[in-house]
Amino acid sequence: MATLALFPVVQAATANAQEGKHAPTSQAALGQFMTPDSIAEFMAAQFEPSTLEEVRLLDAGAGQGALSRALAARWSALKQPGGRLVIDAFELDPAMIKVLRESFDRLNQLDRVSTTIIPGDFITNAVERIQRNERSYTHAILNPPYKKIGSDSPARRSLASVGIEAVNLYSGFVALALELLQSDGELVAIIPRSFCNGPYYKPFRRLILQRAAIVSIHLFAARDKAFAGDGVLQENVILRLRKGARQADVEISTSTDAGFADLIRYTTPFSQIVLAGDREQFIRIPVVEQGNKLASLKAYRSSLSEIGLSVSTGPVVDFRLKRHLRSMPDETDAPLLYPGHFAEGKLQWPRLGFKKANAIALNADTARWLYPHGYYVVVRRFSSKEERRRIVATLVDPKVLPKGPIGFENHLNVLHRSRGPLPEDTARGLSIYLNARVVDDWFRQFNGHTQVNATDLRTLPYPNIARLTELGRWSKANPDAGPDEIDKKVAGLQ
Ligand SMILES: C[S@@+](CC[C@H](N)C(=O)[O-])C[C@H]1O[C@@H](n2cnc3c(N)ncnc32)[C@H](O)[C@@H]1O
Secondary structure (H helix, E strand, O other): OOOOOOOOHHHHOOOOOOHHHHOOOHHHHHOOOOOOOHHHHHHHHHHHOOOOOOOEEEEEEOOOOOHHHHHHHHHHOOOOOOOOOOEEEEEEOHHHHHHHHHHHHHHHOOOOOEEEEEEEEEEEEEHEEEEOOOOOOOEEEEEOOOEOOOOHHHHHHHHOOOOOOOOEEHHHHHHHHHHEEEEEEEEEEEEEEEHOOOOHHHHHHHHHHHHHEEEOOOOOOHHHOOOOOOOOOOOOOEEEEEOOOOOOOOOEEEEOOOOOOOOEEEEOHHHHHOOOOOOOOOOOOOOOOOOOHHHOOOOOOEEEEEEEEOEEOOOEEEHHHHHEEEEEOOOEEEEOOOOEEEEEEEOOOOOOOOOOOEEEEEHHHHHHHHEEEOOOEEEEEEEOOOOOOOOOOEEEEEOOOOOOEEEEEEOEHHHHHOOEOOOOHHHHHHHHHHHHHHHHHHHHHHHHOOOOOOOHHHHOEEOOOHHHHHHHHHHHHOOOOOHHHHHHHHOOOO
8 A cells, every 4th residue: 555644544543453454455445544633633623613502423434533533622622511512424344443433432431422333335325315305414524435436336326316426436425425414514525636627527516516615625735645546646635615605705725735834824716716607617726826827917818719729639549549550650651649759849750769659550440530731739648747847738840740641649638720730820829828837837726636638728718819829920930948938928928
């Protein structure tokens, strides 16, 4: 099991409770990453001091009970005279339950606190409750398991039976917990940031925004100290929702890690979190140091479709067209471009000793996957976290390539015009614009991982064609302009 600073899991958490220890495979399979105390306390402190006589808390995927314990400590410090705290903890793993039981035995000794462990699968249990229309909890606290849900799995079908579309256990758990809250109930969950803009999380975003108000979001800025679950390093957030409440300004806070040493808090209007008219309903987290410079530049207000352009992922999926791939081209083949063909800001083709193909045979099976000869801009879909910029755009200069169609491999995003080439100045202007720092800063506000999807590029604001052309001409006249000059040119374009 990977050692994750935010979730030092079972080594730390079970150091004094060996029964909870598991083989690495089952830890991963059950998403068993325990919350460190500092985060559990921070999460519990998110809840407003309750004036309720009875706080009914849901802890779904309770593990060893870190979150319930933290909430109980806060409640004890702030409780109403005569108030009660009732905790329902759901946990699947019998080994965890054993440790949880010991932990809850201690909680039960606190005045007016009672706990129940509900063993088994939370999804099945919650779905049954929702079907019985039970909405009894006033509070929910979660660090849910993080694992993809297969498209034809029982979990997916069970969630769908109550109208929840979830691609990962974490979004399924949060959606169910939200359903189980009574109106005005509060939910605090620590989850990966991927739901904020991942295309598959759109139904989840819609559900959150329909059912609840986002009260606050805490962002852990250190990606390498967080989940590495599906191979995409990404940031974590602590999301606080209030069911059925009117959406107001959102409190944003950030810290590098679980130490909270550099905690910053600020309030942001909701209109900057989810943009009006954004059909994807991306949840942006404006980061204070970076500000929202791009949005304040009047020159960049056009959408990609308004300027007549489109972006697609490279249509050539190489393993599907394996028998047509060529390591070196002959004159009847089309060039096939991979991310490896773009280095130091230039297209380099063909590459000798390249591990991937340089070309694809041109025939009836391949023709429909190719684009006509001409200028394009490509953006790598995956950057490494060491790279200075997430968006790395390069001009495809057709003069480097033989005449004839061009293949773009699936790890690239391609900017094009109706599946055809761009005018030269537009292409040059676009590649300069996409490589500018203001664009990268804008992108980082709402994208916490190292992927750049076509959807991300579609929602970016762009200069209009006249301005793109101006940028393109400038770049042609200044072929050696470095990043700082480009940043100045783009930021100064009013
Ligand atoms: C990320 S851990 C977090 C544990 C605990 N909430 C904490 O914060 O330390 C998720 C927990 O969910 C449990 N779990 C996984 N799948 C579950 C399911 N379908 N139903 C209930 N619990 C589940 C795991 O065994 C694990 O203890």
